[in-house]
Amino acid sequence: MTTAQELVRAQCARFAALDPQLPDDYPVPRGEPLVARTPGGDVVAGIVTRTSNPPGTAQSLWQAACVFELFPLLGEHPREGMAALLAAWRDWLRDQRVPERDSACSVVWPSRDVQAARALLDGGLTPLSCLAVRPPTPPDRFTELRGTVTVRRAGPADLDAVVELALLELRYAALVGSSTYRPDAPRLKRAAAQVRLHSSDPVWLAERGGVPVAVAECGWVDADRPSAGHRLRPGTWAYVNCVSVREQDRGSGVGQRLMTAAHEEFVRAGVVGSFLHYNPPNPLSSVFWPRQGYRPLWTTWEVRPATALR
Structure with a gap:
């Protein structure tokens, strides 16, 4: 079975080919794990974190009060893998106490990865911010x-x-x-x-x-x-x-x-x-x-x- 380390290695190799300015590593924080399969049967995974930005915090000026962030581990399957993982994330959210107001789902992804961008657009996400260098x-x-x-x-x-x-x-x-x-x-x-x-x-x-x-x-x-x-x-x-x-x-x-x-x-x-x-x-x-x-x-x-x- 494909391991998370193998997915990270394959993903970082793909990132290096996409954009030489990307770092060599991909940060994977602690959080809730997600696992999904592409239509072809390939395994992809991800980590979901939940961040609260209560009133009075500086972060609340540029983020929603409750943010669910997905850290995808897609290996070599950016489009099909992202689509499968977003579907699994949507199912996972149904079992969570998700605020109807002042909440957000967020994914930070390399800007040049247009294959994954197509899946993100299909999932209803909008490119709202860029980290530019x-x-x-x-x-x-x-x-x-x-x-x-x-x-x-x-x-x-x-x-x-x-x-x-x-x-x-x-x-x-x-x-x-x-x-x-x-x-x-x-x-x-x-x-x-x-x-x-x-x-x-x-x-x-x-x-x-x-x-x-x-x-x-x-x-x-x-x-x-x-x-x-x-x-x-x-x-x-x-x-x-x-x-x-x-x-x-x-x-x-x-x-x-x-x-x-x-x-x-x-x-x-x-x-x-x-x-x-x-x-x-x-x-x-x-x-x-x-x-x-x-x-x-x-x-x-x-x-x-x-x-x-x-």
């Missing part, structure tokens, strides 16, 4: 900005401006992705920004006439080994957490100017690359980030509520 190369020269704009590092005294701009981004993201603007969002964003502004994480502000019009919140991540949270190759990475531009200043080159400053800093820091998450349905970020040199590595497929999985 960029090599540590100098940025292209940016176009001249309209008007006088300056870019500088933000500090603790800029807390109010950073929070205001971050909340603007969250409101927009909640319309076109998996984020949710919850009542405690201002408090949570303020607490996170306060920590970031008092740390070594770089934050940049763009100002026009001394008025903040855009922010880029970034940080550093040490990915010693692949994890369910990062799914990156080992090394020190730069992380772009949030970029927000006031509506009236979008399209003026401010965002590109901010990221030029960030990417120049990333090159000086000697990181192996930079990464971020963006929403494919977002008509702004889905265009902006590829132009900055980012390309999808992992895609988060999701269906809400969890009971809508088919």
